Amino acid sequence: MSTLRTDVRPARSAPHPSSRRSFLGLAAALGTAGLSACATGGAHGGADSESSGAPTSQDNPFGVDGGEFSAFVFDGGDGVKHLDFTQELFEEKRPEVTTKIVRAEDLSTLQPQFVNQTPPDLFQNSGAGSLDVNSLATNQQLASLDDLMAAPSWDDPSITVEESLNPGVREAGTVGDQLVGLNTTQYxxxxxxxxxxxxxxxxxxxxxxxxxxxxxxxxxxxxxxxxxxxxxxxxxxxxxxxxxxxxxxxxxxxxxxxxxxxxxxxxxxxxxxxxxxxxxxxxxxxxxxxxxxxxxxxxxxxxxxxxxxxxxxxxxxxxxxxxxxxxxxxxxxxxxxxxxxxxxxxxxxNPGGGWYVPADASNRPAAFEFLRALLSRESAQNSAELTNAVTMVKGAHDDQELSPAFSTITTMIEKSNAVEAWAPxxxxxxxxxxxxxxxxxxxxxxxxxxxxxxxxxxxxxxxxxxxxxxxxxxxxx
Amino acid sequence: MHKRGQWRLIVTFTVPGLVLYTVFVLSSFAQGVQISFTDWTGFTPDLNYIGFDNYLRLVHDGSWWRSVLHNGILLVVIPVLTLGLAMLFASLITRGGAGNLRATPGGDLYRILFFFPQVVPVVIIGILFSYLYASRGGLLQGVLDVVGLDMLSIVPNGPLGNPRTILLAIAVAAVWSSVGFYMVLFLSAMGRVPDELYEAAALDGAGRLGSFVHVTMPLIWAHVQTAFIYLAIGTIDSFALVAVMSQTGAAADFGADVMSTYLYRTAFSLNSQFGYAATMGTVMMIGSVALALVTFRLTKREEYEY
Amino acid sequence: MSTSSVTTTRTAPIPPPEPTRRPVVARSWASRLSALIPQLFLLPWALVVAVPLVWMLMSSLKTNVEIYNSPFGPPGALRLDIYADAWNESNVGAFFLNTVVVVAGGVSLTMLLAVMTAYVMAKYPFRGSRVLYYLYLAGMTFPVFLAIVPLVKIVQALGLFATPVGLILVYAAFSLPFSVFFLTAFFRALPEELSEAAFIDGAGHFGVFFRIMLPLARPGLISIAVFNFLGQWNQYLIPVVLNPQQDEERSNYVLSQGLAALALGENYETSPTSMAQLFAGLLISMVPVLLVYILFQRQVQAGLTAGALK
CATH class of the missing domain: 3.40.190.10 (Periplasmic binding protein-like II)
Incomplete structure (x- = not known):
């Protein structure tokens, strides 16, 4: 249940969840961040570096071609159970990929991986020790998600991923002029x-x-x-x-x-x-x-x-x-x-709980494909069921009957959007x-x-x- | 004298410790100083040197000076209260410092009990005191209820929510946790003062206070000095207590923001300014060394051999 | 200290020659009264110290709701199973064992290196020994905060990140300044006569150290060892930085980390007795420390005096 909170509060637009919790992670971050001050430099994978892989198709828009895929998520205590379902969905469609989702109590251990240019393929930046995404984006250490947004959606290939979402995702995930974050939860x-x-x-x-x-x-x-x-x-x-x-x-x-x-x-x-x-x-x-x-x-x-x-x-x-x-x-x-x-x-x-793909990710196609699965209707409904979180997937929760409190939230958000979109x-x-x-x-x-x-x-x-x-x-x- | 084989012992005995100390302690501090001359964010592999820019920036940083001031206040309040209470209890237990000769009933029990807070982790002390100060159900309010007072009308917003009181409220927790340790230190020092001196003082007609002032204090002064330096350095380094008890700091208008908490936020919350944070650390280090030296000079008193 | 009558006689000042005889009863009453004065100060502080301990003890048996709504009321039931939950579910048992391993190693290594270094500095002053002494002395004044950033890099480079060995080495390295400093003073205070005699009997430098000086220094060693034990048992910043979580159960954590994780997890967890488990864990973690202190408190006190700055 604590995942809700982690999903729901974008770490950077609500700095306090990290500052509360960060007391734990703080020193960890403090330490790990220093790790590799002098590690070898190297060219940063730019936001649009090409990854070679299988040919792309309507069904495999990013050319996923097996390999290993690692994701890093913050675990506030319940094991982030809703991701199990997404993982099943993903593995069913791409059985050739070996998936590993690391659930950690503190994200700050990611920081040295960035310094060493060996980041995971995907990470969710929320909770303790969440990273300074603005700095990462400025350093060109995050991949652009434009290709993901333009790909056909999981459930309906006739519309794009972006069209399958409620408005606001692009604004929330843009740093500078680049879309780097995918905020999947309504906050x-x-x-x-x-x-x-x-x-x-x-x-x-x-x-x-x-x-x-x-x-x-x-x-x-x-x-x-x-x-x-x-x-x-x-x-x-x-x-x-x-x-x-x-x-x-x-x-x-x-x-x-x-x-x-x-x-x-x-x-x-x-x-x-x-x-x-x-x-x-x-x-x-x-x-x-x-x-x-x-x-x-x-x-x-x-x-x-x-x-x-x-x-x-x-x-x-x-x-x-x-x-x-x-x-x-x-x-x-x-x-x-x-x-x-x-x-x-x-x-x-506004959308929160940002997912990010590092520019140095070794299996970017799989990361994108996993996010596409995460934005499927089924996955969204499952996550609402397990964590009471409203996702950004358009219409996914219309016919979901959850707690009365949950209904008052969805009604409130609906009415608010009818007035005008909230600009974060x-x-x-x-x-x-x-x-x-x-x-x-x-x-x-x-x-x-x-x-x-x-x-x-x-x-x-x-x-x-x-x-x-x-x-x-x-x-x- | 016995020079033969001496060097073999010196080398065997000092080198292992020195290696360990150099690898983990000295080189860490040296690199901390090195980072202070860069604008490193903590994310990139490269260091970019910017000379003394961080140090100049620090001079003009109002938030930094605010935290320096708070550290300064703690530096006075915590040692004075802690050492004062420790000295009071130590001399009460020993009756004016005269060792165990004229000990107070229950002295052993007090010695063990008073030391107890020393074994509670600082994080937990912070949580504990936050509960003590709570406006509903807090111990402080409970005590005030007995005399019919309302804590919130005495201290608006509560001790931890009021910029004027939060620093003192945190200092109280720090004092609570360390009085016992220093009391034991002083007890131990007093135990080594020879009884004959007290007997002589008594013969001269000195009362308990008299023998405390004229016999005990001069003889244990070196320990007071040591204690002060320990406490002072601990105060400069204090982090956990402040971080736990003031949380984000905004509620009490950063009334308890100290150098270490500001350093932490600079490194992580405030746009990843790692190099700048290292500058703060370096300045703190210089301050600590200077403080120790000054304390030595100021408290230098005539030494008594006994 | 056992009975007040004994104390009264013991507290009586060494009698100066008394010109006039005072009635015995009156003097004893005055003594008794003045014997109470210290208690007027000592008892309140005893309460100030004991009340939070009792509070933790009570809180370790209460539900979160009880703690919040009546933090100083008694528990609604005697929930002893919370201690079992803390040990097993909250994994305090594993934290405990890790801490024992790390602290045992840390204190042993600290003492070994510090004793050797301090002995040389006290008894074999050589060219540069003063520099070495100040180098260690300076270590006591550095704020750990500055070192912590590069420290991780060093430990990682050695492949000791998140390992007990890494923690042991770093604990020992950071305990050296304090220990060397105190032990040097202690060795200096030891008499020369015995070692001189041993040298005359033909003992070597190492022999004198092991057979004469080490046994003589025992009280000082115990006291410094106890302080290192206390410090390392509660060490927080270093493990948080060098020993981050490796799996979901946090099975590599030491106690201070584990308890802090439980304490801060409070903001998120909704188990109805999660607070109590925290306090139970805390009390469990304090038992060894209190035991060590109570067992060795005499030596601690005796050894402490050696280290005053001179």
């Missing part, structure tokens, strides 16, 4: 509440911000704090509340300006208004006291104890808390209420030193003693520093 943020509690109290999940504030007063009067979230992992409030709120106030291009380090981007009106709105959560005392030093598990347990009514968490909540969910509790995911009702359904949702906010992964500053400022705004002006100027100052720092590679979207 969505939600505001969760207990529908049973709400029904019992006669409350209705609000759709607008004003309704939310009105209901919050009612909830507070009832002796429950409206909000809980983890302060220890500041990205929960940032990605689950602040980013969607800004987008709902001023449109998603507000974040594009921030990502592109436009001058004064943090002073945009939408960010100011959102900051004022979240500041009100603090001044009206709508937040469960003590969340600042709560981990995600602690804040979620508080919420399950009905100490708070709402909590911003990703789609993985049900799996993470499985053993602690009280009888009769109805986990329900909805989008964050918006100032304007027309945007009420919009919620951050990139500064989180592009400029980590900036994001650690803006997150700290945001937490200080909501929980500490920072005012809106102070928040905005702190963020802007850091953005300006980032812009003028030549040691930080710049990207735009």
């Amino acid at each position: 969505a943020w939600a505001i969760w509440h207990d529908a049973a509690l709400f029904a019992d109290k006669g409350w209705e999940m609000p759709r607008t911000w004003d309704e939310l504030m009105a209901l919050s007063a009612t909830i507070k009067a009832d002796g429950i704090y409206p909000w809980a979230f983890t302060g220890m992992h500041a990205n929960y409030f940032e990605q689950g509340v602040f980013q969607p709120l800004v987008a709902k106030i001023g449109g998603q291009e507000v974040w594009r300006n921030v990502d592109n380090l436009e001058d004064g981007a943090w002073q945009q009106d939408a960010i100011r208004e959102a900051a004022e709105a979240v500041l009100q959560l603090r001044t009206d005392e709508l937040i469960l006291p003590g969340v600042a030093q709560m981990t995600h598990i602690q804040s979620q347990t508080s919420w399950l104890n009905h100490e708070a009514a709402f909590i911003p968490v990703g789609a993985w909540l049900e799996n993470e808390m499985k053993s602690a969910i009280p009888e009769g509790f109805e986990l329900t995911a909805t989008a964050l209420p918006a100032p304007e009702e027309s945007l009420a359904d919009l919620t951050p949702n 906010v990139k500064y989180d992964s592009w400029y980590p030193s900036m994001v650690e500053e803006t997150r700290a400022a945001l937490i200080k705004l909501v929980l500490g003693d920072l005012d809106v002006e102070g928040f905005l100027s702190r963020c802007q100052k850091k953005a300006d520093e980032t812009k003028t720092d030549d040691a930080i590679a710049k990207q735009t979207r």
Whole structure:
């Protein structure tokens, strides 16, 4: 079950899962990374180096021609069982390939393999010790996935792999101008509440911000704090509340300006208004006291104890808390209420759990073929069954009956996409030193003693520093 | 004197250790210094030398100076509290340091019990104290409940969620874990002070405090000095406790960010700046050596032979 | 120390000549009262130290939900099977054995090399021995963090990555500065007379070392060995870096790694007693360390004094 989480959170766009866990992997990474500072240099296989193999055909689009195929995945504890099925599917079609899937608790052991130019053919970059994909891509150490996207899909040769997926996969996997990552899992943020509690109290999940504030007063009067979230992992409030709120106030291009380090981007009106709105959560005392030093598990347990009514968490909540969910509790995911009702359904949702093929992979055709199998309908449904993860495969989960909580997630994502596609906010992964500053400022705004002006100027100052720092590679979207 | 065969022994005895030490310790540190002059990301096979750029960058790095300041605070708080408590307990157990001659009841038990935190792995100490500080069900809140106080109204956001208190909260955990070790060290030193000196002091009319100040302290000063250097270096190197107790650091506005945690993030989270991180490590090393030298100089007192 | 009456008489200051006789009873009362003062400070700290231990013990019998909702309440049931689960399911048994092997090797090698080096530096000062001494001394002041990056490369190049031998060698190398430093001071303090006599009797340099000096140095050796044992048993950073997971069961892990993995896995695992298994494992891992300390605490204390900087 823990796979869900690993699948669902792209390591780089949600850095904290690695930072939580990384404490384990951290030193490992620290060490292994140093391994081969002086190893022999060599030509990097470029993004489009040709691999010789069997002739390609409609049925064998990459010319898979036997050999060994090795993949490396992060195992959060359940053995990544859903890959067994994909492996069977793959081996049935390509019995001539010897497949080896290494499940590791820590990906950092991969780093020396890159330095030595002997990487596996495929790896999933999530969980502990996940690698800095931006650096790898900049160093030309990752293969372009364009050929994969253009190949016929597993189930229906008349459409391409790309056409068999929901929109957003290409945007999420592109670094610079190159598609290097295949993010197969739908990764969505939600505001969760207990529908049973709400029904019992006669409350209705609000759709607008004003309704939310009105209901919050009612909830507070009832002796429950409206909000809980983890302060220890500041990205929960940032990605689950602040980013969607800004987008709902001023449109998603507000974040594009921030990502592109436009001058004064943090002073945009939408960010100011959102900051004022979240500041009100603090001044009206709508937040469960003590969340600042709560981990995600602690804040979620508080919420399950009905100490708070709402909590911003990703789609993985049900799996993470499985053993602690009280009888009769109805986990329900909805989008964050918006100032304007027309945007009420919009919620951050983008593909995650990125798969990457190293440029030096010795059996690239097999890696591509395995990914093609992974994106088959059957494989997608199997993974949803085992891990409750919504995949990016178009229509794969329409007729799947899973838990009620799972249905609220798929409904939420569907409604959100009906409003508009969510464009992933990139500064989180592009400029980590900036994001650690803006997150700290945001937490200080909501929980500490920072005012809106102070928040905005702190963020802007850091953005300006980032812009003028030549040691930080710049990207735009 | 007995020169014959001496060199055979010197070589046989020192070479194996020196080889091991050079291969694993000295060369590692030397390469760490070497990497600090590059812009290595940790992924590529080649090293690209950039001179002193990383060092210049460090001078202008606000986050670095913030972490240096935090290390500086810890450097004062942890040794003062740890050594102070250790000295207090050691002298209480021995009654002003007078060995076992006038020992306090339960002294043996205290000596074993107080040492106990030393055997708990640091990671676990971090987890343990995070629970102690928790706002619901935490031990601290439990104690405050007895007198009807609310921890969160005294320390908004809790000890680990408040930039003004997080460093102290972590220091407390560090002190808890090491008082016992230093108490044993001081006990051992006090045990070697000859009883006659105390008897003489008593004859001169000195009380317990008097004999502690005039007899015990001067005679065990060298141990205090050793203890301080150990603790100081340990404090500069401290990582696990801070990493576990402050997690990503953002909740308390990096109020406990120290050099080693910043170094770690620089190497892995902040755009893989491995060379830059090695620069921080090199500077930390220079700082440690300098600190040890300064401590020697400042604490140099008249030596007492006994 | 056994009874307060004994203590009272023992704590009485060596009597200075008393000009006036005071009533015996009053003096004993005052003594008794003042005997309590140290306890006023010592007892609270004993509590501060003991409470977390008791808490771990209780937590090792509780479910995750119990730990979270009432961290300081008693367990709902006496779940002793958690210890069996920790040993088997969480693989603490394997971690334990690995640790025993690595620490036994590490401490032995450390002591062997450190004793030889320290002996030479204390008793056979030669041209350059001072340089050597400072070289080791400097090792104590280096932050391990700086070394850890290239260390992996070296260990890999030697083909010792993720092997017990690799860990043993590195443990020993990194324990040398501390051990050499303390043991040198210890050997210096040993009297010359016996070895002089042995030399006169015609003993060689090696003979004097093995037959005279080594037995004399025993208290110091035990104390340093115990400290190396404590340090290596709880060593975390080095194994995490040099001994990464090799299979799904983490069967190559040492205790500190395994326990940290369990502790950090907490964020992900949903077994209802996974926290308790962690604490059970932790307590299991602490038993040998406590035993070693309790058995050798006298020697530890006696040996410690030798190493003060001079």
